[in-house]
Amino acid sequence: MAHGTGNSLRTGIAVFAALLLLTVITVLVSYVDLGAGNVVVALLIASAKASLVALFFMHLKGESRLVWGFALFPIVFLALILLGTLTDTMLR
Amino acid sequence: MSGQPGEHADPAVAFESAKLGVWTFLATEVLLFGALFTAYTVFRMKYPELFRAEHAKLDRVLGAVNTVVLITSSLMVVFGVDAIKRGKARLFEACFGATILLAAVFLCIKYVEYAAKFHHGIYPRTNLFFSIYFMLTGLHGIHVLLGMGLLSYGILLSRRGRLSASYYTPAEMSGLYWHFVDLVWIYLFPLLYLIG
Numbered sequence: 001m002a003h004g005t006g007n008s009l010r011t012g013i014a015v016f017a018a019l020l021l022l023t024v025i026t027v028l029v030s031y032v033d034l035g036a037g038n039v040v041v042a043l044l045i046a047s048a049k050a051s052l053v054a055l056f057f058m059h060l061k062g063e064s065r066l067v068w069g070f071a072l073f074p075i076v077f078l079a080l081i082l083l084g085t086l087t088d089t090m091l092r
Numbered sequence: 093m094s095g096q097p098g099e100h101a102d103p104a105v106a107f108e109s110a111k112l113g114v115w116t117f118l119a120t121e122v123l124l125f126g127a128l129f130t131a132y133t134v135f136r137m138k139y140p141e142l143f144r145a146e147h148a149k150l151d152r153v154l155g156a157v158n159t160v161v162l163i164t165s166s167l168m169v170v171f172g173v174d175a176i177k178r179g180k181a182r183l184f185e186a187c188f189g190a191t192i193l194l195a196a197v198f199l200c201i202k203y204v205e206y207a208a209k210f211h212h213g214i215y216p217r218t219n220l221f222f223s224i225y226f227m228l229t230g231l232h233g234i235h236v237l238l239g240m241g242l243l244s245y246g247i248l249l250s251r252r253g254r255l256s257a258s259y260y261t262p263a264e265m266s267g268l269y270w271h272f273v274d275l276v277w278i279y280l281f282p283l284l285y286l287i288g
Binding site: 019039046053067073 | 116119120127134160166279282285286
């Protein structure tokens with residue numbers, strides 16, 4: 001249970017640096033007009049950042065399948081809610 | 093989060109079940125914010141011009157600064173949890189204290205943004221975009237406040253000598269919650285500030 005190491009600090013700092021870099025990129029890209037591409041790029045970068053936070057800061061990387069299941073099932077449900085709502089409102 | 097030493101025969105099992113409990117709670121949180129994200133998506137697709145025009149009224153520099161503030165606060169949580177795992181209680185308290193301070197900075201910047209909007213006569217009822225903006229950032233702000241409370245509780249436990257290298261469950265769990273608060277903002281920032 002106790003496994004605090006300098007290694008986890010190094011990983012933390014590396015993830016932090018990556019998050020900063022991605023934040024700068026997403027802000028810079030927002031000033032360029034890519035049409036619909038802006039949404040795609042912004043969401044891809046946000047998802048990359050969210051994955052970094054979940055995998056390393058929230059330790060999902062080393063978690064059991066059970067925890068992975070608990071982490072992923074709300075995302076599946078959110079996708080279902082979005083899909084269901086959009087098919088209803090957009091095709092009405 | 094109430095897993096005290098001795099409550100379960102096997103501390104490792106107690107730790108795992110506490111963790112599973114937090115992830116379950118976070119699942120409900122995803123769906124809570126998810127409902128609002130769904131509303132955002134539907135209205136954004138129905139009224140693209142409104143969203144394009146209104147989102148430009150937000151200050152993306154302040155939004156970006158707040159993103160950096162939250163990311164940094166998350167790093168402080170990583171440092172704090174690592175410290176208590178090595179039994180360094182004072183360092184842990186300093187790190188979680190820094191997180192709370194950064195959370196306060198985040199809320200102050202949020203206050204400046206809200207005040208500027210109100211000053212320009214922009215309220216939640218102004219239009220759909222700002223209804224969603226105030227709902228999402230307001231709900232997130234409440235989560236920041238709750239997180240500050242949880243982190244303070246962790247510090248309080250440590251001050252009372254209740255946390256150590258062999259028992260740090262409250263620190264780890266409040267940290268998990270804090271990272272989630274950061275994660276939500278990671279989506280809120282581009283969706284509200286950057287893409288119209």
